[in-house]
Amino acid sequence: MLRSVELEVRHLRAVCAIADAGSVRRAARELGMTQPSLTTQLRRIEKALGGQLFFRGATGSRPTPLGHSVLCRARPIVAEMRALIDEIASASVRERGVRLRIGSTNSRAVAGWLRRLRVRLPDTDTTIRTDVSANALLHMVAMGQLDVAFVHEVEGAPLRVPDGLAEHELIAREPQFIALSDAHPAAARDVVHLGDLADDQWMVDPSVDGEWAGLRRIWTAAGINPRVVHGDYLTTVDLVTAGEVVTPCQPTARSRPGMAVRPLHGDPLAVRLFMAVRPEGALAAPADALFADLTASYMEIAWSSETYREWLMRQEGPLPLPVPAAAP
Template sequence: MSRIPDANIIHSRLRLRQLRLMLALDELGSLRRAAEEIGMTQPAATKMLHEAEDLLGVELFERLARGMRATPFGETLIYYARMIFAELSGMREEMVALESGNLGRVTIGAIPALASGLLTRTIATLKQSHPRLSMSLQVDTSDVLVQALQQDQLDVVLGRIPSNARTDDLQFDSLGEEELCVITGAQHPLAKVKKIAWTELQEMTWVLQQHPSPMRTIVNQAFHNARIDLPSSIVETTSIMTLLSLLQQTDMIGITPRSVVDDYPGRHLLAVLPIQLEPRLPPYGLITRRNRVQSSAMQTFMAAVRAEQGRST
């Protein structure tokens, strides 16, 4: 029989101050320093830790010769404690926004291709219909963004679920798929050719996202399938604008979703090479934390993304 009590007992008896102590203890590794951090005496902190362990029926921290270290039970408690305090901070921000007459604030992560297309169109529409909605944007690869989401640094991600991500706490709302293409500047020697092989591209300088982004993985797989080595000359960037600028000014080569090329005002400055990428990108969509209560700002933003996507398909 489990020593861990029912959830309703934890709800009624576990205190926020106990959780603050656990976070401080995990960060500082010392009961004395953790007690000072939250403004209490060491004996009181010792008693509080014992009370939490007695309540939960497990040891939360190992007592070492020098300091203390969280047990697997303690690490689980700390993970959820961080989420609880992040939710409380979000509650306060939304209440402050409502108090000032604003709709609220939403922190958004987006992969570069969607940031320059779907997200830009959504924000333009939202700012007309909801001028008081405050939005904060982070553009990066899906693996970085999903990790930030799981650490409560973002409310919602417009991107893909990375293959190595822990997905049990994620909710994915698929919006569609994107076709990838290999591109160069219009001035590139290969820009006018009718047929090309991977062996002809191996010696060139490629502009790619960092590993393990999905697009980088697909390029690696394409060279592997062609039974040739990966290019030895690679420039890494997550910036779509840097990619497009480099291709226009050099003889480098890159990979991007076809929608980026089609939406680019300087489309005539680019060339799509006649070569197929067999591996496909996973679907993209809206990613949120499964058990998080969605604020009105989050719901408004997500509804606007779905509406914009519907207009463009």
């Protein structure tokens, strides 16, 4: 009987995840499943209910009228189950000690942040969850599955920030650079124009929230329409160094042999970096203290990155000059 209830709740959770993520592929990643497995599960659910729950298209999945009806009933059940699980987990944590659950999109600042937090909170069980989806991480903070999240928001593609979350803005506009082969003609320049890359093939990760929309916006503004291949940014180094693709990257990205990291002329592509918390959530340390450690870690990475440091020195901001770090 208990197993049957667990199975039904798992099915409801899958339906909610697809609706929230907007596609089966993204939902599968958030649930820790493969896309084929979730697709098979969805078909079983639809067969049991006797109707289609989602319209599937090139832009993703959206609920059918039956899907909306099921979601209205499923969401409260899933929320209550999550609350029960969190309550049980909280009781267990109180018995074992304090914990801090951090979420983050990909950033080199995370390692230094964790190092500082472990110095500040030596008796706290600090864990990290990384995800390419900032929206998924923000949702987890709102639902109490994470205590804090450090995310980026692509300019022109606002995130779906749940109501009630408090934002601590680290940097309003971080420029995104370009990674290309050091044999590329544009790599000889200190700053690369988008027009210099019009004939190149771009590697884009469409699973990163807002990335695809942000790139289309700057390509349109520059009057170019480059060839695009979809892939994972974490595995593109070999293709970049071989001269097969160019790809956007963070200004703190570490250059590799055969690869050059350059700013784009006019900084057309940028992101906003911020930390999100639930104001009413019980944190292992004040949010301002967590944010101070994050800021110190980001400053350390930013000023140690040669290309980004040179860019920063040419600007009147957005970061102050580095100062010796103080112990928490």
